[in-house]
Amino acid sequence: MCECCGNGQKDIYLPQMATITKHRMLNGTEFYMHLELDSGKELGHTPGQFVEVSIAGLGEAPISISSSPTQKGFELVVRNVGSLTKAIHKLTAGQKVGIRGPFGSVYPVELAKGRDLVFICGGIGLVPQRSFIRYVLDNRKDYGKVTVLVGTKCYDMRLFREELAMWQERKDMTLMETVDESHDCWDGNVGVVTTLIPKIESDLPKSLVLVCGPPVMYKFVLMALSEAEAPAKNIYVNLERRMKCGVGKCGHCQINNLYVCQDGPVFRWSDLTAVPEAI
Amino acid sequence: MTKPRVAIFDFACCEGCQLQIVNLEEEILDLIGTVDVVEWREAMSEQSHDYDIAIIEGSITRLEDEKRIEIIRSRAKILIALGACATIGGVNKLKNNFSITDVKSCVYGKHADMPHLDTYYTKAIDEIVPVDFKVHGCPINGREFAAIVRALLLGKKPFVPDYPVCVECKALENVCRWEYNEPCLGPIIRAGCEAKCPSAGYRCFGCRGYVDHPNVDAAREVIDKYGLSLDDLRTRMVLFGSKQGPTL
Amino acid sequence: MSVSKLNKQQFGQFVDAILAAGRKVVGVVAKNDRFVFNTLKSAKDLRLDYDVTILSPRKYVLPQVEPLLTFEVGGDAKSVKQNEPMILLGIHPYDLIAINQMDELFSEGEYDTHYMDRRKNITLVACDVAKASKNVFASSMETAVADKGYDILITDIGDAYLLDAATEKGQALMAYAKGAAAATAEDLKKRNAIQEANKTGLNKHKLNCKPSYLPKLMETAYNHPVWEEKARLCYSCGSCNQVCPTCYCFDVQDRVNWDLKTGTRVRCWDGCLLENFATVAGNHNFRKDRSARFRHRLYRKAKYVPEKIGGQIACVGCGRCVTACTADIANPVTVYNRLMEERTIG
Numbered sequence: 001m002c003e004c005c006g007n008g009q010k011d012i013y014l015p016q017m018a019t020i021t022k023h024r025m026l027n028g029t030e031f032y033m034h035l036e037l038d039s040g041k042e043l044g045h046t047p048g049q050f051v052e053v054s055i056a057g058l059g060e061a062p063i064s065i066s067s068s069p070t071q072k073g074f075e076l077v078v079r080n081v082g083s084l085t086k087a088i089h090k091l092t093a094g095q096k097v098g099i100r101g102p103f104g105s106v107y108p109v110e111l112a113k114g115r116d117l118v119f120i121c122g123g124i125g126l127v128p129q130r131s132f133i134r135y136v137l138d139n140r141k142d143y144g145k146v147t148v149l150v151g152t153k154c155y156d157m158r159l160f161r162e163e164l165a166m167w168q169e170r171k172d173m174t175l176m177e178t179v180d181e182s183h184d185c186w187d188g189n190v191g192v193v194t195t196l197i198p199k200i201e202s203d204l205p206k207s208l209v210l211v212c213g214p215p216v217m218y219k220f221v222l223m224a225l226s227e228a229e230a231p232a233k234n235i236y237v238n239l240e241r242r243m244k245c246g247v248g249k250c251g252h253c254q255i256n257n258l259y260v261c262q263d264g265p266v267f268r269w270s271d272l273t274a275v276p277e278a279i
Numbered sequence: 280m281t282k283p284r285v286a287i288f289d290f291a292c293c294e295g296c297q298l299q300i301v302n303l304e305e306e307i308l309d310l311i312g313t314v315d316v317v318e319w320r321e322a323m324s325e326q327s328h329d330y331d332i333a334i335i336e337g338s339i340t341r342l343e344d345e346k347r348i349e350i351i352r353s354r355a356k357i358l359i360a361l362g363a364c365a366t367i368g369g370v371n372k373l374k375n376n377f378s379i380t381d382v383k384s385c386v387y388g389k390h391a392d393m394p395h396l397d398t399y400y401t402k403a404i405d406e407i408v409p410v411d412f413k414v415h416g417c418p419i420n421g422r423e424f425a426a427i428v429r430a431l432l433l434g435k436k437p438f439v440p441d442y443p444v445c446v447e448c449k450a451l452e453n454v455c456r457w458e459y460n461e462p463c464l465g466p467i468i469r470a471g472c473e474a475k476c477p478s479a480g481y482r483c484f485g486c487r488g489y490v491d492h493p494n495v496d497a498a499r500e501v502i503d504k505y506g507l508s509l510d511d512l513r514t515r516m517v518l519f520g521s522k523q524g525p526t527l
Numbered sequence: 528m529s530v531s532k533l534n535k536q537q538f539g540q541f542v543d544a545i546l547a548a549g550r551k552v553v554g555v556v557a558k559n560d561r562f563v564f565n566t567l568k569s570a571k572d573l574r575l576d577y578d579v580t581i582l583s584p585r586k587y588v589l590p591q592v593e594p595l596l597t598f599e600v601g602g603d604a605k606s607v608k609q610n611e612p613m614i615l616l617g618i619h620p621y622d623l624i625a626i627n628q629m630d631e632l633f634s635e636g637e638y639d640t641h642y643m644d645r646r647k648n649i650t651l652v653a654c655d656v657a658k659a660s661k662n663v664f665a666s667s668m669e670t671a672v673a674d675k676g677y678d679i680l681i682t683d684i685g686d687a688y689l690l691d692a693a694t695e696k697g698q699a700l701m702a703y704a705k706g707a708a709a710a711t712a713e714d715l716k717k718r719n720a721i722q723e724a725n726k727t728g729l730n731k732h733k734l735n736c737k738p739s740y741l742p743k744l745m746e747t748a749y750n751h752p753v754w755e756e757k758a759r760l761c762y763s764c765g766s767c768n769q770v771c772p773t774c775y776c777f778d779v780q781d782r783v784n785w786d787l788k789t790g791t792r793v794r795c796w797d798g799c800l801l802e803n804f805a806t807v808a809g810n811h812n813f814r815k816d817r818s819a820r821f822r823h824r825l826y827r828k829a830k831y832v833p834e835k836i837g838g839q840i841a842c843v844g845c846g847r848c849v850t851a852c853t854a855d856i857a858n859p860v861t862v863y864n865r866l867m868e869e870r871t872i873g
Contacts (some may be wrong), residue, residue: 014596057433083436197709252804252805449582454560503852
């Protein structure tokens with residue numbers, strides 16, 4: 001029996017409240033927050049999933065979960081693109097947002113065990129990928145070589161800088177970073193993220209490759225991966241669409257026959273060959 | 280929280296849109312309760328130069344009005360264009376179809392050259408200064424205006440439809456005016472009016488301006504299917520569509 | 528269950544008795560020279576001889592604007608339901624089938640309590656089509672008659688109505704029918720003749736294949752030139768979505784009251800033909816070509832939705848989109864027939 005609607009079914013549109021425990025700006029547009037559900041329960045997500053975040057009165061938006069389920073609470077990164085996200089940016093510790101979810105498909109955390117993993121992240125694509133990367137690092141012995149490629153448009157927009165610096169130091173993973181535009185403070189790689197693909201040391205045809213980035217990135221990355229003979233069945237993409245309801249009803253996130261909010265956001269690339277709207 | 284200070288100004292217009300605000304009746308009290316109206320010639324005698332939100336009705340038709348709107352813009356944090364004259368130039372733009380000398384002599388006769396009658400081509404507000412929000416329509420839809428104000432007070436981007444009038448018209452179960460062979464502008468005009476004209480048995484006159492990407496090519500071909508000519512459509516677009524946006 | 532017979536006067540009394548009992552009845556009434564579903568005030572307004580209504584009864588099953596939650600701005604929310612009991616009277620079989628499909632779509636996967644709780648309180652009284660509308664093609668879609676999914680099915684057999692109460696809800700409503708007689712074999716023969724005639728007679732646009740073939744047909748049609756050719760004239764006005772009995776896409780909006788402290792989260796009809804249907808925050812439009820939006824609708828009807836609900840085609844042949852489309856491009860039969868003729872292209 002459900003308290004909210006008086007019958008056996010819960011209201012799929014009713015958010016639960018969560019409280020912000022920590023927050024900071026990651027760059028000029030990206031706001032990071034750590035949250036805990038007011039129910040005291042854990043969110044119970046698997047890397048790759050998203051939640052619908054709302055401030056009642058301003059609306060609701062799909063946001064990728066950036067933290068690993070191995071830690072307490074959960075973390076979200078919100079880009080300032082509209083009224084809702086602008087209002088989220090103004091929130092401080094102790095304030096609340098509504099949360100629905102977690103929704104959607106997950107990264108292949110089990111299947112990936114024992115395999116070499118290559119994460120290719122473009123811009124805010126690092127945000128959902130970080131959930132799986134941290135999960136892998138927390139269960140490091142279960143996985144093979146870990147390579148993380150991070151491409152950012154410009155130096156000032158780099159996300160999770162301290163964390164990237166820590167990853168850079170680790171001996172049990174390889175981080176390669178690049179920025180699209182050169183900058184006085186940057187002496188690393190310059191160029192789009194695809195330029196890093198030939199530098200990958202893992203055996204690409206045998207690795208699992210996880211890709212997330214802006215819409216324009218996929219075509220080029222997938223082309224480069226194909227040239228490097230990474231098979232489509234080993235590639236996973238994490239797609240963004242207008243996931244309005246999150247529960248496979250409203251139709252906004254559809255790519256051909258698939259609902260990104262339910263069948264995705266994580267797709268095996270070989271499952272998308274007959275889905276021309278995907279990329 | 281201090282209430283935002285609101286000033287309402289009018290330029291070349293019939294003031295009918297301000298009247299729509301007054302006509303909100305019960306809601307006007309809610310509105311007055313949430314904002315501090317510091318200047319509104321149609322409803323009060325006080326004036327002020329200190330305001331956050333400027334609401335502008337009317338179009339710009341004289342050089343001195345350009346200066347006035349620039350001053351208002353410099354004082355306001357948010358500038359809202361109210362009604363078709365302000366958002367698209369409105370009916371006033373009809374005169375842009377003629378030479379200004381002809382217009383002046385036709386309207387003012389032998390007084391046409393008097394300095395206080397010095398008028399030029401009509402401009403919408405955003406042809407002079409940046410406009411933050413537009414409340415479309417001739418006249419405005421009071422309910423839409425109220426929703427826009429509430430959204431702004433919450434710091435939220437107001438919802439203004441980007442789809443054609445047909446959406447609202449169909450929802451109201453009107454019979455399409457085209458079924459009566461009447462060239463209705465609904466398919467290319469922005470919704471938000473709740474399809475008032477088609478609901479009353481008239482075609483859409485186009486007072487809210489075009490949608491972002493009107494399919495003008497379609498309009499040109501579809502008119503043929505109905506045995507009408509392009510001129511039948513053009514003449515119906517003159518009233519609000521003169522020298523504005525896509526032309527057929 | 529047995530079929531009852533009421534003469535026309537008794538039928539009027541039946542409807543008036545339901546109204547007198549304070550039940551909300553939504554029935555088909557005239558609006559100028561057309562018909563609409565509206566709250567019924569008296570049996571004499573009911574027009575079971577209608578051809579088609581401007582909008583389908585979807586507007587009562589999935590309201591145009593429906594509150595989901597009430598909230599405190601920036602705070603907590605609670606569920607609200609719009610589920611007033613009502614009797615939908617005079618639904619044509621094609622519209623009935625559309626409602627039955629929507630029941631499946633809102634209960635499969637994540638169960639939508641807002642829709643389903645309302646739906647459970649609605650009694651569906653269907654009626655066989657008495658007059659073909661100008662664009663109906665239900666015969667082609669095999670939706671011209673219905674043998675299930677209704678609580679009561681009404682058939683006008685000339686001097687009387689036959690009422691077939693198929694469920695407990697329907698049986699309960701029959702308690703208001705005074706003087707009902709059991710239908711005779713002769714009456715049932717008349718009913719059968721009407722239904723058989725409708726199976727082929729509601730066909731102003733003839734689909735050149737069985738509807739069950741459509742998902743297969745669409746497998747090779749994705750790059751056919753017809754999408755671009757038709758969509759060139761598309762106004763992106765969404766009229767075809769609005770009038771469609773099977774369209775159910777929606778938007779969700781927060782509406783705030785004048786106190787600026789409380790408000791309602793509502794869902795409202797949306798349409799996949801509208802320009803910004805697939806636009807995300809930051810203004811990237813994932814379906815920005817008219818032709819892609821036009822194609823998406825016809826793929827949803829013929830392939831995507833059927834895949835979700837056991838192969839049922841999500842076009843029921845009501846013909847409303849054909850009437851509603853100013854540019855005359857929306858007719859699904861024209862497109863599907865073209866694809867049939869040119870199966871090798873694309």
